Amino acid sequence: QAQLVESGGGPVQVGGSLKLSCSAAESSSVVISTYCMRWFRQRPGRERDWVASIDYEGRTTYANAVKGRFTISKNSLKDTLYLQMNSLKPEDGAVYYCAADAHGSNWCSGDYGYWGQGIQVSVIS
Numbered sequence: 001q002a003q004l005v006e007s008g009g010g011p012v013q014v015g016g017s018l019k020l021s022c023s024a025a026e027s028s029s030v031v032i033s034t035y036c037m038r039w040f041r042q043r044p045g046r047e048r049d050w051v052a053s054i055d056y057e058g059r060t061t062y063a064n065a066v067k068g069r070f071t072i073s074k075n076s077l078k079d080t081l082y083l084q085m086n087s088l089k090p091e092d093g094a095v096y097y098c099a100a101d102a103h104g105s106n107w108c109s110g111d112y113g114y115w116g117q118g119i120q121v122s123v124i125s
Contacts, residue, residue: 002117003028004098009119016088016123022081022098022116030114033076034105038112039083041094041121048097052083056106066092085121093123 008020020039024030039051052072053061060072071084081098095118102113 001025001027003030003114004100004116006096006098006116006119009096009121011122011124012088014088014090014123014125017084017086018088018121019085020083020096020098020119020121022083024079028114030100031105032079032081032100033074036101036108037072037074037081038099039072039081040097040099041092042097042118043091043094051096054081055108088121088123090123090125093121095120 003025004022005025006020006022008018012018024032034056036055038053040048041051042048051063051066052070054072054074062070069087073082085092097118098116099112100114101109102111103109
């Protein structure tokens with residue numbers, strides 16, 4: 001059972017913007033505001049790729065392919081993770097997944113054991 005739930009996907013035109021959200025499922029023990037979180041994506045026929053990370057103090061890192069176009073952030077009050085995607089390209093079309101560090105709050109172990117089911121983003125030219 002997925003511990004996280006993504007939303008906000010769908011079709012978007014090339015050059016457009018889309019904002020993905022990720023929240024904890026009702027039965028989940030994940031506290032997004034205090035966990036290290038990542039976004040990944042998987043394009044058809046390809047392996048899942050890392051997109052962006054944010055740690056428990058809000059420090060962020062990005063894959064080169066999205067740097068300067070995507071922004072990862074958290075809203076602590078809503079306990080929600082976001083991925084703002086701007087200047088979208090056809091190659092950004094993929095299923096996007098959010099993931100949480102398996103070792104809990106205030107520690108980035110690199111073991112992302114909690115996942116969402118994924119959400120489709122389609123970039124239309």
